[in-house]
Amino acid sequence: MALEQSNVAVLGGGSFGTALASIAADNGATVRQWMRDHALVEQINRERRNGRYLPDYAINERVEATTDIRHAVEGAAIVLVAIPSKAFRQVVEQAKPWLSPEQILVSTTKGIEQEGFLLMSQVLEEITGFDHIGVIAGPNLASEIADKQLTATVIASADPGTRTRVQKALGCSYFRVYASDDRHGVELGGALKNIYAISAGMAAALGMGENTRSMLMTRALAEMGRFAVAQGANPMTFLGLAGVGDLIVTCSSKLSRNYRVGYAMGEGRSLDEAVEALGQVAEGVNTVRLVCDKAREMNVYMPLAEGLKRVLFEGVAAKEMAGLLMAGEQSSDVEFVLPREAVLEAHRGEKVRHD
Numbered sequence: 001m002a003l004e005q006s007n008v009a010v011l012g013g014g015s016f017g018t019a020l021a022s023i024a025a026d027n028g029a030t031v032r033q034w035m036r037d038h039a040l041v042e043q044i045n046r047e048r049r050n051g052r053y054l055p056d057y058a059i060n061e062r063v064e065a066t067t068d069i070r071h072a073v074e075g076a077a078i079v080l081v082a083i084p085s086k087a088f089r090q091v092v093e094q095a096k097p098w099l100s101p102e103q104i105l106v107s108t109t110k111g112i113e114q115e116g117f118l119l120m121s122q123v124l125e126e127i128t129g130f131d132h133i134g135v136i137a138g139p140n141l142a143s144e145i146a147d148k149q150l151t152a153t154v155i156a157s158a159d160p161g162t163r164t165r166v167q168k169a170l171g172c173s174y175f176r177v178y179a180s181d182d183r184h185g186v187e188l189g190g191a192l193k194n195i196y197a198i199s200a201g202m203a204a205a206l207g208m209g210e211n212t213r214s215m216l217m218t219r220a221l222a223e224m225g226r227f228a229v230a231q232g233a234n235p236m237t238f239l240g241l242a243g244v245g246d247l248i249v250t251c252s253s254k255l256s257r258n259y260r261v262g263y264a265m266g267e268g269r270s271l272d273e274a275v276e277a278l279g280q281v282a283e284g285v286n287t288v289r290l291v292c293d294k295a296r297e298m299n300v301y302m303p304l305a306e307g308l309k310r311v312l313f314e315g316v317a318a319k320e321m322a323g324l325l326m327a328g329e330q331s332s333d334v335e336f337v338l339p340r341e342a343v344l345e346a347h348r349g350e351k352v353r354h355d
């Protein structure tokens with residue numbers, strides 16, 4: 001089937017899928033948004049409102065909601081996949097019979113698949129084998145986009161055509177789309193920052209101040225860069241919107257679901273209670289476990305992620321963990337300026353002189 005260049009498909013009826021569908025439609029595209037919930041489809045098509053995920057925002061008339069995945073993706077020039085990582089593979093498999101290699105497939109999901117430690121664009125690639133694959137990530141709180149607050153994101157792909165066409169399809173008066181060819185780094189940035197957003201929410205609920213939050217965010221950036229380098233990504237990507245940009249927004253805002261999970265736990269709720277109360281996906285809960293396992297396997301030092309994992313899954317109190325982190329080794333500020341090992345080596349030399 002020939003592609004209709006002005007058609008965009010969105011898979012997912014959650015808050016981000018809905019926000020992206022409206023951007024593309026505001027930009028003139030005909031948008032088909034697939035979701036599995038019949039009642040929500042009817043509500044969107046009738047009331048132009050997604051009552052479950054974004055109740056306060058009007059949805060553009062050019063968005064058609066549908067439960068028919070074939071109708072959604074067949075012939076669309078761009079397919080945006082906004083499905084949480086746990087269900088991502090299953091939904092793409094479901095769409096696969098009606099996808100074609102000329103289409104551009106873009107993951108908007110900030111999570112990791114346990115089996116093989118795959119990022120979502122790698123899942124897209126593995127399932128389809130197509131060439132035009134990309135990732136969108138950046139400081140993009142869905143409700144602010146739906147509110148048309150001025151926002152920027154990154155489209156990352158090795159394929160220049162994918163970058164350009166997504167920039168054209170989504171770039172508009174309230175949404176800017178910057179380009180990157182470091183798909184892995186951009187995608188890792190989006191997934192990793194969720195871990196630290198949970199910690200930041202927890203720290204805020206425990207009454208920690210702005211110095212603490214700044215320390216947490218900056219050391220988080222150091223960890224993210226260290227992990228990314230070990231994974232073969234470009235650490236410079238973390239200076240951009242998908243790195244420091246997304247870290248700032250999710251570590252600072254109660255609109256972030258990951259931050260909210262951490263905040264609820266800092267107020268004394270259990271992880272299960274916090275996730276249940278949220279009723280939406282907080283990818284960081286799963287990501288922290290996977291990242292800690294991978295970091296240990298690759299021998300990458302990630303004390304903040306390890307600390308959070310102990311609080312979430314091993315019954316350690318958040319306050320106690322903060323104390324332990326402060327007692328940890330003091331090493332290098334920016335490891336690309338002064339290598340961490342050089343600082344540790346100097347400390348070892350001092351100790352030998354004193355002993």
Ligand SMILES: NC(=O)C1=CN([C@@H]2O[C@H](COP(=O)(O)OP(=O)(O)OC[C@H]3O[C@@H](n4cnc5c(N)ncnc54)[C@H](OP(=O)(O)O)[C@@H]3O)[C@@H](O)[C@H]2O)C=CC1
Nearest residue numbers: 012013014015016017082084087109110140141142280281
């Ligand atoms: N929200 C945001 O601000 C941002 C989110 N993201 C990323 O976007 C991704 C999607 O998030 P978001 O839209 O926010 O998530 P939500 O939790 O708001 O919505 C999840 C959507 O996925 C659907 N879904 C879940 N499981 C399945 C399944 N097995 N089969 C079919 N559909 C399923 C849900 O359907 P149902 O209602 O039927 O369960 C719902 O439509 C996340 O990885 C997130 O990190 C990225 C940037 C910003």
Ligand SMILES: O=C(CO)COP(=O)(O)O
Nearest residue numbers: 138139140141256257258
């Ligand atoms: O990624 C996001 C903003 O860029 C959304 O973060 P949450 O998933 O924590 O809501």
